[in-house]
Amino acid sequence: MKNTMDSMNIFEDDKPSGASAASSDVDVTADPRKHAVMRAGVDAVAPDSIGDYMDQQEAKLRRQLAGTDVTVTRIGETIILSMPGSASFASGSSSVDSEFFPVLESVAVVLDEFDQTYVDVIGHTDSKGSRQYNQRLSEKRAQSVASYFESREVISERVIADGMGEANPIAPNDTRAGRAQNRRVEIKLKPVT
Numbered sequence: 001m002k003n004t005m006d007s008m009n010i011f012e013d014d015k016p017s018g019a020s021a022a023s024s025d026v027d028v029t030a031d032p033r034k035h036a037v038m039r040a041g042v043d044a045v046a047p048d049s050i051g052d053y054m055d056q057q058e059a060k061l062r063r064q065l066a067g068t069d070v071t072v073t074r075i076g077e078t079i080i081l082s083m084p085g086s087a088s089f090a091s092g093s094s095s096v097d098s099e100f101f102p103v104l105e106s107v108a109v110v111l112d113e114f115d116q117t118y119v120d121v122i123g124h125t126d127s128k129g130s131r132q133y134n135q136r137l138s139e140k141r142a143q144s145v146a147s148y149f150e151s152r153e154v155i156s157e158r159v160i161a162d163g164m165g166e167a168n169p170i171a172p173n174d175t176r177a178g179r180a181q182n183r184r185v186e187i188k189l190k191p192v193t
Contacts, residue, residue, distance in 0.1 A: 033118070036157040037192055045116045045191040050077055053191055057114040064106040078190050081107065085125075085141070085183030094140030096148060104145065107187065108152035119154065120188040121146045123163040124170075126179035131165060139163030145185050158192075 038044070045053050058079050062072050069087040073080045088100040096104065111119060123138030123145075139162065146161035171178035 033157070033160070034192065037118070037155070040155050040157040042115055042155060042158065042192055044193050047193065050191050050193065053114070053116065054079065057110065057117065057189065060110050060113070061107070064110055065103065068103050068106075070103060070107075078188055081187040081189070083145075083185045083187070084180065085185065086180055088145075088185060089141055089183075092137070094137060094144050096144050101148075104148050105152065108149050108154060111149060111154045111158075111189075112152070114189075115155070115158075116192045117158065118188075118190045118192060119146075119149060119159045120190070121149075121159065121161045122186045122188065123161075124168055124182060124184050124186065125166050126182040127166040127169070127173040128179060135163055135165035137163070138165045141185055145187070 034044075054074070054077055058072065058074050061079065061081065065072060065081070069084050071082045073082070083100075083103070088097055088103075089095070090097060111117065121142045123140070123142035125134040125138050127134070129137075142161040142163050146159045149159055150156045166173070166182070169178075169182045170184075171181040173179050173182060
């Protein structure tokens with residue numbers, strides 16, 4: 001689902017501080033994703049406003065996600081939301097658990113407000129099962145989360161879904177607890193620059 005310019009808020013005063021309308025001087029030909037996002041009406045964050053913009057977004061996400069299983073981590077200009085697979089998907093399923101919709105809705109509200117942010121949704125699995133199965137499952141889970149955001153009118157050009165399968169574990173796969181940690185979906189938020 002893609003937004004049109006008619007449905008987008010184009011008033012500069014309504015954007016979070018740090019938003020910049022000056023994007024016409026940016027060479028978007030070197031970055032196809034940036035070009036697509038800008039064609040969709042999203043401006044780049046002014047370089048001197050990136051820190052403040054991401055600080056505001058991080059604070060809002062922390063408030064919205066307090067008391068959930070989602071962890072919020074900030075590394076430089078990137079915010080990473082980590083959603084445990086056990087809280088968001090049934091075992092072996094790529095359909096988002098309906099009980100997790102309110103959490104995704106909280107994230108979508110922030111993504112709508114901070115519309116100058118790229119949204120990379122990355123699925124991960126444990127090492128149980130075949131590599132091919134895990135790769136497909138991680139891709140489908142990432143796409144399910146990305147599709148949810150797009151259904152909530154987050155501009156699709158901002159969103160990319162990818163699966164890593166079992167390739168990037170954050171814990172050993174030889175214990176039940178470790179495998180549970182590895183089954184996750186991460187959402188990496190970066191400013192459009």
